[in-house]
Amino acid sequence: MERDRQALEIAVAATDSAVHKVEAPPPTTSLEKMKTRVKETFFPDDPFRHFKGQPPRRKCVLGLRYLFPVLDWLPYYNLSFFKSDLIAGLTIASLAIPQACMHAHDHNTHMYIYKKKLTHTSFVPPLVYSVLGSSRDLAVGPVSIASLIMGAMLRQAVNPNTDPNLFLQLAFTATLFAGVFQASLGILRLGFIIDFLSKATLVGFMAGAAIIVSLQQLKNLLGIVHFTKEMSVVPVMASVFHNVNEWSWQTVAMGIAFLGFLLVARYVGMKRPKLFWLSVGSPLASVIISTLIVFLVKAQNHGISIIGNLKCGLNSPSWNKLVFDKAYLSVVIKTGLTTGIISLTEGIASGRTFAALRGYQVDGNKEMMAIGLMNVVGSCTSCYVSTGAFSRSAVNHNAGCKTAMSNIVMALTVMITLLFLMPLFAYTPNVVLASIIIAAVIGLVDVPTAFQIWKLDKVDFVVCLSSFLGVIFISVQEGLAIAVGLSIFRILLQTTRPKIVELGNILGTNIYRDIHQYRDAKGVAGFLILAIEAPINFSNTTYLKERMTRWIEEEKSMNEKELDLQYVILDLSGVPTVDTSGISFLIDLKKTASKFDLELIFINPLGEVMEKLQRANKMQGFLGVNSLYLTIHEAVFSCTSFLAERKL
């Protein structure tokens, strides 16, 4: 008979068919378990493992070096390091100077209030970071996305044109909150919160933000005077085409010429790594060339708007300017949180990327403290929120920086330039700065990665797309919230609707695998072998109950089968945890099975699951003698022999 033949085959396949006992892990107290759990949740990197067994003096040194990573490299610093850092520092300064002008150029928007502050944002935070930060490649400074969001959010509370001073104060206060938030994430070891911004979310978000920033620059690229203050695509485009009469052909021509130059330089620099200086130097070159052109042909009289005179100098400290007024507190905190988390994500991700390239470790929680403190200090010295920008760090890395000293070089260079050479930039045309912004942010639209996401995972692509569309059509914060919400919903859905897979025996072996995945895997007559691939908890027990009952019913009603269904084998190898609802589900399932005259067998419950099964069994005694096996094979083997015996 079919069953006997199969039993024989299985018996032959298994020379090791001695039945093994399923064990529970050695007993531990709840307190110990909680300790392990807390450690794994908050200290997965075990930051103090190097301290263990060291003499107190050594511990002290290690502690100082933990708090101030500068001590890791400063004692060993030498001239050859400095040469590399000098070159890298000057290179990133050449990027920072046009960017500083960029932020300063827009007299009529919210950006304008920052004009005198930029010296500092490029100055104080890099100095703080070089002492506290553990990344060697991160180039610190303001990033366009974070400043964009800050401007947009604060404008909801105060008009920067009518009340620039209040606006400025709110910006400092928001920076303070951003810094406090970032540092506390690090201190409370809650760094995993930024992990909820998935790659797909960030790709979509960055692309959307780049489009928004570029669209804002259409004002300068086309020379439009009356421009909307809203951010999303529809009103901006309406504003562009509503004011066609204001377009200035000289401005458009100059803008397209420089944008073309910058994009070509960027493209060449990317294609030929040896020519990367071309893409790095092009923004500064554009600023110098265009300034000269304007100065020589007096283009400001021909419809091209220029930056104009900027007074620059070292600003007084700003801690007395922080505003904690009830009327603005909520908007300031919200702004701080949003910009804080965005800039933190970019900073940490950049730091990790370059650390991985060079093979050193960056401690996420420590980085958060460094970035947070840098912003707290920044907010007291007239700086707004800054972080490690990805693009600038890439340049820093390519230019061969060795330590955080390159940040110090950059800070000093930018300060000197802006302090003493700023008047020279008075003739820089706004349209060229707009081109530089567009050329910089357009690189954030990462089509190949989006395509890869589409290829690999359609749901991730939906997350990516909704993040993108949310940012450009609704708003920056809401777009981000939608994408994060979708990602979390997806995780919950995966738990709520776990996979149940039917397994079959791969003939001639004792291996059992998904019968839909492996053509060689065949169901064993008389057995229904199922595997659940998720934690069993309150969110899915109802589903599992319905689905399993339906499965058993369907299997029972298949009359073509010669043999009756006798055993349901449930492989728990893929169930990492159960909760009380999960245990109730397993008990109920056992009852349902016996109502159908079936025996339910559990295979390989993992540590925690086994422990809870045992405890529940002590209370309610639902497990039979042969309800637990270590492997499917052992279960099938002993049940088959039992049936064969009974028949004889």
Add this chain to the structure above:
Amino acid sequence: MERDRQALEIAVAATDSAVHKVEAPPPTTSLEKMKTRVKETFFPDDPFRHFKGQPPRRKCVLGLRYLFPVLDWLPYYNLSFFKSDLIAGLTIASLAIPQACMHAHDHNTHMYIYKKKLTHTSFVPPLVYSVLGSSRDLAVGPVSIASLIMGAMLRQAVNPNTDPNLFLQLAFTATLFAGVFQASLGILRLGFIIDFLSKATLVGFMAGAAIIVSLQQLKNLLGIVHFTKEMSVVPVMASVFHNVNEWSWQTVAMGIAFLGFLLVARYVGMKRPKLFWLSVGSPLASVIISTLIVFLVKAQNHGISIIGNLKCGLNSPSWNKLVFDKAYLSVVIKTGLTTGIISLTEGIASGRTFAALRGYQVDGNKEMMAIGLMNVVGSCTSCYVSTGAFSRSAVNHNAGCKTAMSNIVMALTVMITLLFLMPLFAYTPNVVLASIIIAAVIGLVDVPTAFQIWKLDKVDFVVCLSSFLGVIFISVQEGLAIAVGLSIFRILLQTTRPKIVELGNILGTNIYRDIHQYRDAKGVAGFLILAIEAPINFSNTTYLKERMTRWIEEEKSMNEKELDLQYVILDLSGVPTVDTSGISFLIDLKKTASKFDLELIFINPLGEVMEKLQRANKMQGFLGVNSLYLTIHEAVFSCTSFLAERKL
């Protein structure tokens, strides 16, 4: 040498050591995959499977029976069924009548406005449910918890004492929203949303709500006249002890006597199933006895307050009373949603419990539509939100009901009683009604279950406790929200910090299991065998990367080991899904391993994971020739033979 010996042992253990190929599931289009996914998410019960392959006429009949489950039993209804249903119906009516008085008794609180409406709430909804509902045991009517929440939430918008009519209108409107929400959950097949109220949450919530309701009744139990309107423990207790001078000893004595009687009757009824009529009949008996006592001794003149005269009659339809004013819309919708989900949870859970006891199926989504429609109809006929109450359904079930006909019997009995016998209840003392309420809700404090939860799962107990404390100290909605939030956070945390387990070989077999769980499982020299027990996605890749790197580093630095670490084997059997971040993680891990001169081997990727690995491999080619094995044993076996060969 050690390794050779071990290799030999493994070779002996494995007679079936032919290496098997890892296969991907047969290719399907994204559309098909999406279809399967949508089906599993929204139609796990496959409601149309009975329709397949039927002639059109039969399909029509099946469709009607699907929509109106009454057609399932009405054609076969007979006298013996009716006898059973009559007895059950009268029994639950005897519970509903005092409850109706209960709701009507409190002149000075929000409940008072319902007094004339109760005829209907016990009348129309049961009739609707008996046509649409698929449970045979559910006894439909108002439930104390839902009415409590509705009253509490609406009082935030309008004062029931100064504007009782508006309050009444808002209550109907909230009921309408509750019904629409419930029905749409069913129609959109989003029934799984109520699964997020876990058993632990509900145990805590019910206990908390029972305490709150009981505390409210202290007013009547102690005979206090001036009582607070707030709900949470602190102000209520303050109010009780602030008004000690108002306590009436006659009232207290009567209250304690009847409360004692009710509790003893309940206890006896529970202990001896044959005497269950004692607990069922005791409320009605208390009402009759106390009313007689008051009437005979004229107790209303001795400090015992009575219900007084109630005018009762059939109310006009109320659809013209629904209020969609902007000022109240938000509070009404919020109230509808909260009471809707609470009453739905109780209704569905009760229905499922009794269906399981009798061995029939209740379709969750269909039940939602039935309960939702019942409330929509209710809101148009002067009823407030009603559902299937657990306690009353238990009585119905115990009394031997056969079909939903018992609901019709109950509805008619209650209506007749309240229409014609209401004046008899004028002398019913409020204190007895308070005792009935307390005795009823105190049964919701389920200490044994809470203790079981504590025994089984400490985190679940925390959820339960926070739900309980939140309800009694903060507010009903917030307590519930905290508990649900905690439960969801727990699921997310499990995904964010997945378990990584080190596996070892159980000597003499080809089985590999957790070395912490199985004492017989021993690590294999030269191999690090790890298993990840969770989906790999954006929320945990950072953690996994850090944790795995640390694990490899630690293993490498253990110098006691005679043999170098050569292979890292990653068992993916417990990884049901990956997303794009997960794939990047696996690729990165492969790179990290080769940086340490290690070979990384993946074991048994499941269907979806295998598919994505293949697709990523096509794009980036990171998998080597021997990177994939079907079982750990096969991988260990071939790597060991490879090493042995190389040595020769």
